[in-house]
Amino acid sequence: MEQRHLGRTGLRVSRLGLGTMTWGRGTGEQEAADQLKLFADAGGTLVDTADVYADGGAEHLLGRLMADLVPRSELVVATKAGYGSGGDRRFDTSRRHLLAALDASLDRLGTDYVDLWQVHAWDPETPLEETLQALDTAVSSGRARYVGICGFSGWQLAKAATWQLAGPGRVRLATCQMEYSLLERGIERELLPAALDLGVGLLAASPLGRGVLTGKYRSTVPEGSRLDGDLAPFVEQYLDEESRGIVDAVATAADGLATTPLQVALAWVRDRPGVVAPLVGARTARQLESALDAERLVLPEEIRRALDDVSAPSVSYPDAGFGAA
Template identity: 65%
Template sequence: MTWGRDTDPDDAAAQLKLFLETGGTLIDTADVYGDGDAESVIGSLLDHLVPRDQVVIATKAGLTPRGWRARDGSRGNLLRSLDASLRRLGTDYVDLWQVHGYDGQTPFEETLAALDHAVTSGRVRYVGVSNFAAWQTARAATWQSAYPGRAPIVAAQMEYSLLERGIERELLPAAAALGFGVLAWSPLGRGVLTGKYRNGRPLDSRAASEHMAPFVQTYLEPRSSSIVEAVVIAAGGLGVSPLEVALAWIRDRPGVASAILGARTAGQLQGALRSEQLVLPAEIAIALDDVSAIDVGYPEREGTGYPEA
């Protein structure tokens, strides 16, 4: 998300090289990240770091922050955005193309027909959605599976972490029932789960950045602080970093296909990748579940298998 804006091409190259060397394959971005600069940086690096067919490139379209409305899921805008993404990425196809947000002003069938066209034209291999409500995601997945030849929804990219577990109410059960995977964005609670904000706001942090501070502020409140403290205690007992604990927790959640990381430096990324070696003891996983639990009532409790209160 920050490549080309907060992360310069040299730092991005160091990150990508490290990621590939450790077996990473999925690179997720969007057409609006850095006003397209993130995709351009990725495209410039792919030329000489890795063969195209050895990475999975995912991007998104549909947000229009500089337009007259915030979201535009029309066929014209989506396909126009896809062509621009392909030019910046320097490729003739993307592996996963996601609608970045639900647009209630465009007929749903039109948005989904654009996904079908992108696949049949060869510009996209698979399609998904991002930041859709559970009913919107389920409607899209059901519509796409109802008629042969439509491109199935294979993924939903949603915010999910110890600080934000809302998708457990309905979206995760829908994913299990309908057969699509979940990509968890901001698995570190917008950086708060690293513990870096326990004693203030470091000058080099996102919370101290003018354009990112509102993004982080959401989780700088008492409930989040108590969850962060539990993560820090667990990390101390295990001899690892809070970041590793938070990522290991999200990695092992049912239905999660991958966690989308947004490291600023190669050093940060290296710390995050160490989480792959960590297996949380059952008692710690249960304790973290308890301290971060969300309220689940009617009708979700009845339809998702949650035990009675």
């Protein structure tokens, strides 16, 4: 699998990442083992998890698999922290919470460092410089090699990345992790231009539009799918008329290329400017295998332009510039 630099750093990772959000919940240990082995055998290195996935169960599972199946040294392990520690506080990126959460993640993963540690969300109740100092501490103490953020807006990313570049001893932000697909291109308005300007690489979450871009919901609701379970609200927002038009265009492109909608949608995200890697969270090894097959697909320019056009996000002031005086 082709490797790419993680933002403006020297670290190279596979241009497809393995997501583990369902591990320890909908995905059991044997299925997770099959996925990780398949991914590693295909040349994949980047594995993304978080301390809140299955309440730490995903990290526990990944740690066991690194001990017994795929050596830790062959993987680039990314995890996240920043969701609240209880009570009515949804987010908590205080230095106290973040560093304690990192230590707990390391214990579950069975390792003394993570390759990439990411702030999971913006916390309006914690001064940003305090949050970023925790990232600096994680790197200076050897507990993390690189750091990044998730779920920030464009101005929040720009502020954080600029702060880190402004003082000696501060660690450059390597990545931002955001939802990005043909069904969700909102980051192109402000966040992605900021990331490109500041040398922050994008890890694209939900690159298949929460599964909708695979085309599996075009006529029926497959048994056991997200729409058939407690994640239905997570999917339903992408089942409107506008989204159906985009899904149909992806299916048409796949027919013309003798491939699958999944691979077309994934290849489109993978090759967008600024993207380091789409993160694919498969329920089964068979689903992951289909995603890995996209490695060989390069979209022809005319198809890429057609998909760009049909999925183009609306642009208004101030992004569209000033109107006539």
